[in-house]
Amino acid sequence: MGRVIGIDLGTTNSCVAVVEDGQPVVIPNSGGYKITPSVFAITTHGEQLVGYPAKRQTITNASNTVFAAKRLIGRRFASAEVQRSAELYPYEIVEGPNEDPRIRITDRTFSCAEVSGIILREMKRVAEEYLGESVESAVITVPAYFNDTQRQSTRDAGRIAGLDVLRIINEPAAAALAYGMGRDVDEKIAIYDLGGGTFDMSILEMSDGVVEVLATAGDTFLGGEDFDRRIVEYLLAGFQEEHGIDLRSDSTAMQRLKDAAEKAKCTLSLRERAEINLPFIASDGDGARHLTCEITRDEFESLVEDIVEQTLKSVELCVRDADLSMKDIDHVVVVGGQTRMPMVQQAVTDYFQQRPHKGVNPDEVVALGAAIQGSALVGGTEDVLLLDVTPLSLGISTYGGHFARLIDRNTTVPVNKSHIFTTTRDDQAAVKIRVLQGENETALENDLLGEFVLAGIPPAPKGEPEIEVGFDIDSSGIVSVSARDMATGMQQSITVNSKSTLSAEELELIIEENALSDVEFKR
Ligand code: ADP
Ligand code: MG
Numbered sequence: 001m002g003r004v005i006g007i008d009l010g011t012t013n014s015c016v017a018v019v020e021d022g023q024p025v026v027i028p029n030s031g032g033y034k035i036t037p038s039v040f041a042i043t044t045h046g047e048q049l050v051g052y053p054a055k056r057q058t059i060t061n062a063s064n065t066v067f068a069a070k071r072l073i074g075r076r077f078a079s080a081e082v083q084r085s086a087e088l089y090p091y092e093i094v095e096g097p098n099e100d101p102r103i104r105i106t107d108r109t110f111s112c113a114e115v116s117g118i119i120l121r122e123m124k125r126v127a128e129e130y131l132g133e134s135v136e137s138a139v140i141t142v143p144a145y146f147n148d149t150q151r152q153s154t155r156d157a158g159r160i161a162g163l164d165v166l167r168i169i170n171e172p173a174a175a176a177l178a179y180g181m182g183r184d185v186d187e188k189i190a191i192y193d194l195g196g197g198t199f200d201m202s203i204l205e206m207s208d209g210v211v212e213v214l215a216t217a218g219d220t221f222l223g224g225e226d227f228d229r230r231i232v233e234y235l236l237a238g239f240q241e242e243h244g245i246d247l248r249s250d251s252t253a254m255q256r257l258k259d260a261a262e263k264a265k266c267t268l269s270l271r272e273r274a275e276i277n278l279p280f281i282a283s284d285g286d287g288a289r290h291l292t293c294e295i296t297r298d299e300f301e302s303l304v305e306d307i308v309e310q311t312l313k314s315v316e317l318c319v320r321d322a323d324l325s326m327k328d329i330d331h332v333v334v335v336g337g338q339t340r341m342p343m344v345q346q347a348v349t350d351y352f353q354q355r356p357h358k359g360v361n362p363d364e365v366v367a368l369g370a371a372i373q374g375s376a377l378v379g380g381t382e383d384v385l386l387l388d389v390t391p392l393s394l395g396i397s398t399y400g401g402h403f404a405r406l407i408d409r410n411t412t413v414p415v416n417k418s419h420i421f422t423t424t425r426d427d428q429a430a431v432k433i434r435v436l437q438g439e440n441e442t443a444l445e446n447d448l449l450g451e452f453v454l455a456g457i458p459p460a461p462k463g464e465p466e467i468e469v470g471f472d473i474d475s476s477g478i479v480s481v482s483a484r485d486m487a488t489g490m491q492q493s494i495t496v497n498s499k500s501t502l503s504a505e506e507l508e509l510i511i512e513e514n515a516l517s518d519v520e521f522k523r
Helices: 052-056 059-064 080-088 112-131 148-160 171-180 224-243 251-268 297-321 342-352 365-377 504-517
Strands: 004-009 013-020 023-026 040-042 048-050 092-095 101-105 108-111 137-142 164-170 187-194 199-207 210-219 273-284 287-296 331-335 385-389 394-398 402-407 415-421 431-437 447-454 467-473 479-485 491-495
Touching: 004 112, 004 171, 004 365, 013 112, 013 365, 023 365, 040 059, 040 112, 048 052, 048 112, 059 251, 080 092, 080 101, 101 112, 108 112, 112 137, 112 148, 112 504, 137 148, 137 171, 137 365, 148 164, 148 447, 148 504, 164 171, 164 365, 164 385, 171 187, 171 199, 171 210, 171 331, 171 365, 171 385, 187 297, 187 342, 199 297, 210 297, 224 251, 224 273, 224 287, 224 297, 251 273, 251 287, 251 297, 287 297, 297 342, 331 342, 331 365, 394 467, 402 415, 402 467, 431 479, 447 479, 447 491
Parallel strands: 004 137, 137 164, 187 331, 210 385
Antiparallel strands: 004 013, 013 023, 040 048, 092 101, 101 108, 187 199, 199 210, 273 287, 394 402, 394 431, 415 467, 431 447, 467 479, 479 491
16 A cells, blocks of 8 residues: 555645654645645636635635635535625635535535545645655544534545545544654643634543543634634724725725735734735725724734633633543643734643643644554554544434433544434334434434434334434544344444535546546656
8 A cells, every 4th residue: 555645634724744764744835835725716717726826816816716615514504604604705605405505616616525625636736746656545634523524524525636535533633643753651631723713622641652532622613714803803993984984895805804914913923013004905086095004912912812712611621521620731732823823822821830832833733643643554653543532422313302312422432332212102113313413402403414214113002112223433433323123123224424415426426527637646
């Protein structure tokens, strides 16, 4: 088997790494950058762009440039998150045939798995160019909080990219693998990962080369973009007050503001103040209007204080879930570009009463860990074993709409569990199994992963038939469920495929289409 690459498929940026001579290394793209923006665009000439070339033309081609597709993947179109994105993002999001969000740019419509697949294919290409050989297999990381649908869609994206996805692993677990490499220690570490679009908090235990995730918490809809947006809102309000012009409906102006806000934010990580200068941002009867202003670090910090506070709530929940107290945590590792902000570093330091570990690069550590795991899976790297946990409880809906929990969140995977259920009516011939993931006692408040029917139950008084429902979560966190009538031995099973993923036929079609346009790497 060829070499296995590790890919950190980020909301904002992606990174690819490989193990060479026993050491994980990040692979730079052809521009020499170690991270590649997770951005995809189609130009007015119909040319497809990925990475920096796509990001650079965002302002002039905003409605045909896709970013942050990871915030949409595996969600339902009607979900609050997708609706919020549709309002905020300059590209068009439409409802797909599986109630999933699809992205419409130029005259083409893409599923989220396709967009992620395009980014992954670019990362594959970057690796092939560097290694001088073709790459077939990868380990891909996802936020620990991703549910089954989001994981499956990510796996589909890998297949679309022409990759055999050996495993999907959690980003913080990957970070821990990279942090723990070559350290012969027994430690409990906290990983605080604040990226562009997601926040993940995890507590892991490392001993004798085994990394075990003790607990995870987080928010799949909170990240650096929210910090940018606060600056944008601040600029919009200031401009409206001064000139009486609302820039919200001008998508080019909004894109320029967003761009400037992110730059100012990064400047404020290093300096006390940042200048924002956007000439010709609007015009009215009196001619062109320019936006110039200065923002201080203090002002910025007061704009985002509550976002940082919000992350600490997940931290608290995670520590509690791990059954630990603060003094049990040996080290804190910060991951993700947004952790470069001094206020975030300070909040983490104050909370844990210790400074975060400095030895790892927050942009690279996840991809390095994925490469280590990939190498271990094909026998290349010794002494690493990753035990991961399922981030959400799993169960079925029972009579009266209650959620019967079969597997608790934070249970180590792979895992399988079964339980006997029965009928609620006399001579009931069929039962419907609704598979749900979440923490709410009311079934329908949780995510519906899928449903199926077990029919042909022989007539019997209610409460008598024994129906065994078995749950299986594999090491990538992917769920399958079976139901068996103990009397007849009749069985129904599914790999849970919720509506918001691509159907099997659709996936095959996309893979085929991509194969047609693909060229093979030549040495
Ligand atoms: P993701 O994992 O979501 O792809 P990254 O870990 O690459 O994201 O983080 C990207 C986020 O980090 C962006 O919101 C970016 O603006 C922010 N970021 C990058 N550098 C800095 C910095 N120096 N100061 C503050 N934020 C930063
Ligand atoms: Mg990340």
